[in-house]
Structure formats: structure tokens, C-alpha cells
Amino acid sequence: MVINIGFHIFLLLMMVIGAGIAIFSKKLISSLVSLGTVGMLLSIYFLILGAPDIAITQLVVEVLTLIILLSAITGRDVTADMTSSKIYGFFLFFIFIISIITIFSYSYFIFPEFGNSNMRVGKEYLYLAPSKLKAANAVTAIVLDFRGYDTIGEATVIFTAIIGVMVLLRKKGKKDE
Amino acid sequence: MNKGMSEIVKNISKIVSPFIIIFGISIIFYGHLTPGGGFPGGVIIAASFVLLLLAYGREKVLSKLSLYKSDILHDIGAIMFLSVALIGFSGGIFFLNFFDKGKLFSLWSGGNLLFSNIAIGLKIGTSLFLGITLLSMIRIVYKKNKIEFYEKEEDIK
Numbered sequence: 001m002v003i004n005i006g007f008h009i010f011l012l013l014m015m016v017i018g019a020g021i022a023i024f025s026k027k028l029i030s031s032l033v034s035l036g037t038v039g040m041l042l043s044i045y046f047l048i049l050g051a052p053d054i055a056i057t058q059l060v061v062e063v064l065t066l067i068i069l070l071s072a073i074t075g076r077d078v079t080a081d082m083t084s085s086k087i088y089g090f091f092l093f094f095i096f097i098i099s100i101i102t103i104f105s106y107s108y109f110i111f112p113e114f115g116n117s118n119m120r121v122g123k124e125y126l127y128l129a130p131s132k133l134k135a136a137n138a139v140t141a142i143v144l145d146f147r148g149y150d151t152i153g154e155a156t157v158i159f160t161a162i163i164g165v166m167v168l169l170r171k172k173g174k175k176d177e
Numbered sequence: 178m179n180k181g182m183s184e185i186v187k188n189i190s191k192i193v194s195p196f197i198i199i200f201g202i203s204i205i206f207y208g209h210l211t212p213g214g215g216f217p218g219g220v221i222i223a224a225s226f227v228l229l230l231l232a233y234g235r236e237k238v239l240s241k242l243s244l245y246k247s248d249i250l251h252d253i254g255a256i257m258f259l260s261v262a263l264i265g266f267s268g269g270i271f272f273l274n275f276f277d278k279g280k281l282f283s284l285w286s287g288g289n290l291l292f293s294n295i296a297i298g299l300k301i302g303t304s305l306f307l308g309i310t311l312l313s314m315i316r317i318v319y320k321k322n323k324i325e326f327y328e329k330e331e332d333i334k
Contacts, residue, residue, distance in 0.1 A: 052212035053212045053213065053214065053217075055212075056204075056212060056213055056217045057216055057217045057220070060217050060220045060221055060224065061220060063224065064220060064223070064224060064227065064305065064309070067227060067231070067309075068309065068312065071312075071313070130281055132278075133274065133278065133287055133288065133290075134278040134279055134280065134281045134286045134287055134288075135209045135286060135287035135290055136209065136210045136211075136281060136282050136286070137208065137209050137210055137211065137212065137214075139212075139214070140208050140209045140214050140287075140290060140294070141209070141287065141290065143214070144214075144215075144290050144293045144294070144297075145272070145274055145287075145288075145289075145290060148262060148272040148293075149272070151293075151297070152258070152259070152262060155255065155258055155297065155300060158300070158301065158304055159251075159255050159300070159304070161304075161308075162251065162304040162307055162308060165307070165308050165311055165312075166248075166307065166311060169311045169312070169314070169315050
């Protein structure tokens with residue numbers, strides 16, 4: 001699927017603008033809405049780049065994250081603290097942005113062309129997944145079979161996080177001092 | 178009893194949530210044929226329970242799937258994924274895929290990919306459900322540099 005280069009630039013610019021509104025807006029609810037916009041546009045961008053697995057995951061996880069964040073900020077009078085030294089913060093911000101742009105534009109010339117990487121390992125996987133493993137979805141074959149160690153580590157991380165939540169948020173057994 | 182949202186939201190979410198669960202199960206079971214897999218399917222199943230939680234309040238959801246049951250299911254998912262990996266030792270290597278591979282584009286294909294998808298879907302779905310339900314159950318209030326936990330909203334002054 002060939003898409004005009006202008007559409008790519010439009011989507012990326014909209015994401016940058018949404019992230020800027022999320023950082024600099026005074027009210028938390030408006031920054032939450034613009035954060036949701038960034039997530040939805042990122043999902044559309046994954047779909048255009050040809051990664052429907054990641055697009056589905058991004059969409060669903062974004063909705064659940066928005067629900068958690070929204071339930072955390074409603075009913076509380078929380079506003080962002082923007083009073084502390086502005087000039088110093090902007091100075092650091094510009095130094096950070098300029099150094100990042102310099103490093104990225106230097107390393108841009110080393111990258112392979114967009115969409116045409118020299119995929120030596122990827123070609124092998126794309127050949128092996130339908131022929132040897134008989135799996136039609138190559139992404140699932142890579143995640144669960146060729147790179148199964150990584151997935152087991154990821155599952156361990158989520159298991160540990162949920163055990164931590166269950167231990168921290170319990171009522172019984174909390175001793176008074 | 179006026180808990181939860183209005184009647185329209187309650188009825189619509191009651192009708193819609195079984196279809197969301199079926200959609201999540203189909204995404205899990207066809208994860209090796211179509212886009213999707215264990216992780217998005219599990220999150221979709223958890224999202225249907227979150228829809229009921231938002232519409233009805235947590236007593237209705239906890240009567241359908243209690244915390245104890247979901248904790249057991251979470252552990253079953255983790256142990257199932259680990260055992261899929263450990264079964265490969267019967268062929269000699271960790272994570273060896275020694276099942277019958279089947280035919281391309283049929284439901285039984287890819288060996289143990291189907292079992293791994295089911296295990297990850299069970300684990301992710303119940304863990305997200307546990308996390309969101311636990312976060313909704315207990316309110317944490319700051320009072321004069323002291324953190325206090327409350328289980329019900331009536332106790333907060």
C-alpha cells in the first residue's frame with residue numbers, strides 16, 4: 001500500500017502537536033484528551049506502516065490506560081504546578097532539544113533507506129515461518145517461537161507487577177504503628 | 178439502589194459485553210493465522226469486564242468473577258506458559274516445538290503456538306482485571322503527611 005509522503009508528515013506533525021498540548025496545558029483533563037489523541041494517531045500510523053498486530057495492541061492498551069488515568073484524576077482538585085523557575089527550565093529544555101536534534105541528524109546519514117533495511121535475520125524468519133513452522137502470522141511465530149525467551153521475560157515482568165499491586169493495595173494485615 | 182450509571186448505559190453494556198468476550202476469544206484462538214494474538218485478546222476480554230465495572234459498579238462484576246478466582250486463573254496462565262516452554266525438554270531443548278505442525282492456514286497449525294496464545298491471553302486478561310479492580314476498590318488519601326487506606330467511599334471524610 002503506497003501512501004503519499006504528505007500524509008505521513010501530517011500524521012507525525014499532529015502527534016507532535018498533541019504531545020505539546022499534553023505537556024503545556026494547565027488543566028489535567030485537556031492534557032489527558034490530547035494524550036488519547038496521540039495514542040489513536042499512533043495506532044493509525046502503525047496500521048499505515050503495515051503492522052496490524054501492533055496497531056490492535058496499541059489501540060486496546062491506550063483505551064484501558066485512558067480509563068485508569070481518567071479515574072485517577074476525576075473528583076480531585078489537581079492542577080499542574082507551573083510556577084517554579086520558568087527561565088531556567090526553558091534554558092535546559094532548549095539545550096536538550098538542540099543536542100538531540102544534532103545527534104539524530106548526524107546518525108540519520110548512517111541509517112538504511114526507509115523501509116529497505118538489510119534484513120538478514122528477518123528474511124530467514126519470513127522464509128522459515130510458513131515453510132517449517134506452518135504459521136501464517138509471522139509476527140506470532142517470531143514472538144512465541146523464535147524469540148520465546150523474550151516473551152517469557154515479559155510475562156515474568158507482568159506477573160511481578162501484579163503481585164506487587166496485590167501486596168501494596170491490601171487492607172488486611174496492615175499493622176498500625 | 179442507584180449505583181452505577183443510567184439504565185440505558187446498563188442495558189447496552191449488558192447486551193454488548195458477551196460479544197466483546199467472544200471477539201477477544203476469537204482473536205486469541207486465531208492468533209497464528211490473523212493479526213492479533215494472546216496479548217490483545219486478553220486485553221479485550223479484560224476491557225469487557227471493565228465496561229461492566231464502569232456501568233454497574235464493582236459488586237456486580239465481583240459476583241461474576243471474584244478476586245480469588247481471577248487470581249487462580251492468573252496463576253494457571255503463568256504455569257501453563259512455563260510448562261509449554263518446559264515440555265520442549267522432552268525433545269532435548271528449552272522451547273522446542275515438537276508438536277505436529279499441521280497444514281498451513283488451518284486452525285491446527287504451528288505446533289505449540291496455539292497453547293502459548295491461550296496461556297498468555299488468560300494471564301494478561303486476568304492480570305489487567307485484577308489490577309483495575311484492585312485500584313478501584315481502595316482509595317488512598319493523604320492526610321497531614323500520612324497515607325491512609327479506605328475500602329469504601331463513605332469512610333472518607
